[in-house]
Structure formats: C-alpha cells, structure tokens
Amino acid sequence: MDRTTATGAARAVSLLLAVALSAPMLWAQTAIKLPKNRYTPAQDVELGKEAAAEVKRQYPIIADERIAGYLRTLGDRLVAAAPSDLNQPVYEYSFTPVNLKEINAFALPGGPMFVHRGMFDAAASEGEVAGVMAHELSHVLLRHGTANVSKAQNPWLQLGQVAGALGGAVVGGAAGSAIAQGSQFGLGTLLLKYSRDFEKQADLLGVQILARAGYDPRALARMFETIERESRSSGGGGPQWLSSHPDPGNRTQYIEREAASLTVSNPADDRGFTAVKSAFASQPPAKSMADLARASAGEGGGGPATVGTPGQPVPPPSAQYQTINGGGVFQADVPANWTALRSASAIKVVPQNGYGQLEGRTVFSHGVEFGISRASSRDLRTATDAWLGAVAQNNPELRAAGTQTAVRLSQRSAIRTPLVNPSPLGGQERVDVYTTFLADGTLFYCLTIVPERDAAAFDDAFQRVAQSIRLTEAR
C-alpha cells in the first residue's frame, strides 16, 4: 500500500497530540479488508458495463458538458487518490450525472458511477458530494457487488444473468413477464444492498480517499447527516440511498475518529461547485424515481424490449434448431427463428410477434420460458404446486387443464402440468409447465405458452424443446 507518507505524517501528528492532550488520538488509519470474491476484476468490468448500458437506456442522463465535465474532473481526482493496490488497471471509470430528484448515487462493478442531481441539491459543499462519491468508489475498489454474489450459492448467478439482474435492479423496472412473476428472485437486493460491514469499510476507505484528494473527510459525515434528516422528513420511506447502503451505526463517530488519523492533502480547488449548481438550474426539472418506474412499467420494465408486435401473425416454428445456454444451468434446443430474451431469473425464447407491447401492457403470447425458483419443499409435487400458486396470484384465471403427469426431464424425475389461461390476444391460451429439481434443491421450470388457435402448429416444437433440455449445473 502506498500510504506510507500520509500514514507516517498522521502518526507523528497523532503522537504529538496524544502526548500534549493525553487524548485518545493514537490511531493510524484503519486497514481495509478486501472481501472474498469468485470473480476476476475483468468480470467486474464486464458486469458493470452491461448494467451501465441498461441504466443509460432508462435514466434521464444529463449531457450538459458543464455538469458532465465537472463530475468527471471530480471523479478523476478521487480515483487518483485511490490506493494503487486496489485500483485495478482494467477498471473503466465513468461519472455520469442523472436528472433525478432523489438523493442518491450508485456505482456498478468495475467503475461506472451515477450521481443524482438530488445529491447536488442537498449538498452544502463540493466536499459532501465528493464524500458520497468516494464512498461509492470504495465499493468499486473493494469489489463489494461481486463479493455479494460470491457469497450467494445460487446456480443462476452466472455472469450474463447477474448483469441482467443488476441492470434490472438498478432501474427497478417491472419484470414484464405475463406469467412468471412468482419466480422472481429479487436479485437487485442481493447485488446492490450492501451489508453493514461493507458499508463501514466503504466509509473508512472513502474517508481516506477524501483526505488524500484534498477534502476535509468529515464532509462525508455531514452528508450522511443530511441523508438521515431527509429520510426522517420524507416520512420513513427515506432516500433511496439508505435502502442499499444501510447505516452501520455510529457513522459520524467512526468517520470523525478516522478523519483524526489522517492528514488532508493540499485543499482541492472547489470553486466549480457554485458554477455547477447554476448549470443544474438550466436543466429541465428533475424527474422522480416514481416517474421513471411508471415510464419503465409502460415499456416492459428493465426486461428486454420486444420481439415484434403482439397481435401480428406469428410465423410457424422453423424446422432448424439452435442451442441456447442458460447460465451454466441448462441447455436446450429451440427453433432457429426464435429469439432469446434474458432477465433476472428466467430466459424466454419467442417467435416473431410473440412478446411485446399490446395496449400498454407487456404480453407474452407464444414461446417458451425457462427459469428457476426457490423451492418451498423437497417434494416435487408440493414444490410445483406452491410455485404454481404463486404464479396464479398474478394470473388469477389460470386453471388446470387435465391432470399432472410424471415425466423425465434431462434424465430426472419431473412433472408436467397442463394449464389454460385467457390469452392476451383473445380466447384461451395453453400453458404447459415442466418442473424438476436442480442438485441444490432449487426448482427448475420450463413452460410453453401458445393461444389455443395456434396450438397445433407449435405442439411438435414444444415437445422437441422439452425433450432437448439438458441440465448442466455442476453437481
């Protein structure tokens, strides 16, 4: 760690003060722990990039160069003050202002950071904004996002799925699935909700970075106090920031104690702060997250866009097949003219015009969906029925269409459940669900969906897809 100079000076000052005041000031800066991580820094970058692209599609990004340039300069200054042993050369930092009201900022693995306008509005000084950014940068440097994923023993958490989940989670959109709502894992909570231990580590490293970048590190404590205050005045809902960054307790206290062990570098030039505040004033009014969620729900949420237009004719399944891979969990053969759409815990594969917007709703009328869900029981019938019950909550007219039968799926015991449901295109649709257990007891499902009137054209394809499923999870 190349902190020797600052540490040495801090120690000398602390010793002098300790002798002079007999006060408990004999701290060196806290050593920071890098948690266990199954991913490589390059994978952090890949994940963060994909999620950032999703954020940029859905968030009101501020392009004004006075604001964007200011934030970039501030971010670069903090990165330059980051400990070199944590600052991986592969990281690709970016600092993007967004025109959102809520006091929030978030950083994605590998470097992309987004700062809400609300953060600037609430901050009394550049140091306070820099404080929150230094905290976020610390999550990147300590790789807390992928460390969270490393802790979770979930077979679905493979790279592609994680990126999709992270994008969806950050954006907070609706899942957009007509039927599989019951199977959502809430991965967002897992990825961006840091533990109290990670929070404290990010605070302490953030404070060290702030001091080296030339800011009074106590500014971070001031900003947290503002966030707390806003949280109380907004009636308990609280700023979004607090929901992903829980207060470890005694924040002001340990930040001030850490600050006392540090020497602040030459003060940063913070004259740009006033100018940037007036640049914000020339922007269109800030949107709220609620505005965004409404817009996002109308577009099918964080999920993939559309495959054509529902209601338009759906071409028959091709006689050619392609193999798709589901996050190290399964492979299956699907008609070559179908398109795979990946979301947090499921993959849909749909023909043209089989998934998209119809009269303001996202509809899934034709195709297959593979997914996993927590099992409520070790008994397959019981677990299947519980999962179907959850699905039915979002699809109240879903009905059994015959008896469940025992089948084989990838050489394992499985259950096939035939169902009917009103089709979003009118008439009834046929839904067949196949369920089996993965090695860790997670429920795996494959469902096929088609309107009654098109069923004859799709039956063979659905059978072939189900027969082709190969569960490939490590056992």
Ligand SMILES: [Zn+2]
């Ligand atoms: Zn945090």
